[in-house]
Amino acid sequence: MNLQELNELDINNIGNWPTPVKAFIIILLCVGVGVGWYYFNTEEQLVALDTAEKKEQTLRLEFERKQAKAVNLEKYKKQLEEMKQSFGAMLRQLPNKTQVADLLVDVSQTGLASGLEFELFDPQDEVPREFYAELPIKLVVYGSYHELGSFISGLAALPRIVTIHDVSVSPRKDGELVMSATAKTYRYLEEEAN
Template identity: 35%
Template sequence: MELDFSQFNDLEVDNIGEWPVLPKIVLTIFIGIMVIVLGYVGLISDKMDTLKSVQAKEISLREEYRSKYHVAANLELFQEQMKQAETLFANQLKSLPESHETPGLLDDITFVGTTSGLNFTKLNWQPEITKKIYIELPIDIEVQGTYHEFGNFVSKIAGLPRIVTLHDFDINFIKNTAGDLTLKLQAKTYRYREVDE
C-alpha cells in the first residue's frame, strides 16, 4: 500500500472533521505525544526531583537511625565508659596543683634536686600562661652537677605526685671542673582554670 501524501495538501484547521483519515491519525498521534511530553514536564518531572531528594533524605535518616540504634543498643557500655572517663578526669584534676599548693611544688623540686646531688643556681616562677581550660605555671631552673645526677633528677621529677613537664633543656660543660655540667631547663605545672577565671 502506497501512502498518498497529497492528502496533507490544502488542509484547513477550521475544518478538521472533514480531513482525510491519514492526516487525522497523524494529528492525533502528534497531539498525544504533545500531551505526554507536557504532562511529564508539567506534572512528573517535579515529582521526580522530589522523589530523588526524598530518597537521599531516606539514606541519611537510615544512617542516623543506625548510629542511634548502635548507641541505644550499647547504652550501658557507653554509660560505664562515661563513668570511667569522669573518674579518670577527676584523678587527673587531683594531679594538678591548686593555687595554694604551687609554692610547695618549688620545695618538692628543690628536695628532688638536692637529693639527686645537684646544686641549684636558679629556681624562679615565671608569669602564668592562661590557656582555654588550664593555666600553665612555668618555672625556670638552672642546676649544676654530673650527667647521671641530671638523669636521676629528671626521673624523680617524673615520679612527683603532681603533673610536672620538663622543656627546653640546655646542657653545658663548666670550665675547670672535673666533668661538672650546667643544666638549664623549664619545668611546667598546670592548674585547672575555674569558670570565674
C-alpha cells in the first residue's frame, strides 16, 4: 500500500478500506478511548487512592499509639489508684482548720520536750496555694546542738507534715546555739468548698 492509495480512501466507505488501515484506525481509536478513560475516570480514582493511602498511614500510626496506651491501661489504672491512695494518705497528714491549734501546741511541746527555750514563737498569716494553705511559724529557739537536733527530729516525727525553712544557727555568748527558722505546716483547702 502506497501513499496514493491512502489519499484515495473514502470516508463514507470504510468497509472497503484495506485491512492494515482498518487495524491501524481500530488501534488508534482504542488508544484514544484508553487515554480518555484514564483522564476522565482513572486519574481521579488514583488521586483518591493516594489520599486514602496517606490517610491509612495516619490512622495506622494513631491506632498504634492508642493500642500502646490500651495495652498499658491496666497498669495506668493501678498506678492511678496507688496515687489516689498515696494522695489520700498525704491529705490525712494535713490538718484541717480545727486541728491547726493542736498542731501549734505539738510544735511548741516538741521544742520544750527537746530542752529548748523559745525566744520567739510567732504563727504568721495563712498563705493560700493551689489546693492547700501554708501556715508559717517564725521560731527563735536556743539550746545545745543535740537539743536542736532533737527538736528537728521531733518535728519530722509528728503525725502531720511540718517542714523547716530559712534555718540559721549561730552561737550565743553562753555557749548555746540560737536557731532561727520558719516552720511551715500545711492545710488542705477543699474542706471549705464542701
